[in-house]
Amino acid sequence: MYPFKSIYILSFFGTIVLGLLSRRIDWIPIITGDALYAVMIYWFFRFIFTTKKSYYALIFSVLFCFGIEFLQLLQHPILIEWRNNPMLRLVLGQGFLWTDLIAYCLGSLIAFFIDRKIINRYFK
Template identity: 45%
Template sequence: MPLFIGDILWALMVYFIMRFLFVTRPVKFIVLASLLFCYGIEFSQLYKSPWINDLRHTLFGRLVLGEGFLWSDLLCYTVGVGIGIWVDKGLSNRLFARSSVHA
């Protein structure tokens, strides 16, 4: 499996966590919050202090904070959030179509 799939799935997960936490907020807010979070984590990898590097060497640190900054990860995060929007819109349309049929 290509390495970038993990970054796309991570951003997709962030999108749906944000969607769950802020269910009443508009999708534009969810998209912005998700991308800011993902990009913020990626740019934080440019910060190289001993305490955060020690944290990055743990399993939790590697999974949440990552290990090194890559510009390509920003593209993967954008794709992951885009997939989240697509899935979210598809589910919303399907649920709306079902509820209007039964009404």
């Protein structure tokens, strides 16, 4: 295992904490949670694709987030039941919003630049 993989795991869990906190503080815009969701997904894919270029994680994180967002257009009874579960609601979301797609792009790009400018430079 690559020693710097732990940085991605720590970043993943740290982002979860920030995302949950962003829902509790009123003055933080709601779009921040969606951007942090994309950041978290980026760290997850970066952990998986450690030996690949960071572009892989960027592309897969955007595709994953877009897939989850477009899945919200489907109202299948199983998906509706899953969305009623508080934990699964955090993963699957509740309703499609075009602004979420922008937030996912921004969040993935922010994580990509943090990875390229900080993590790759100082931890590898």
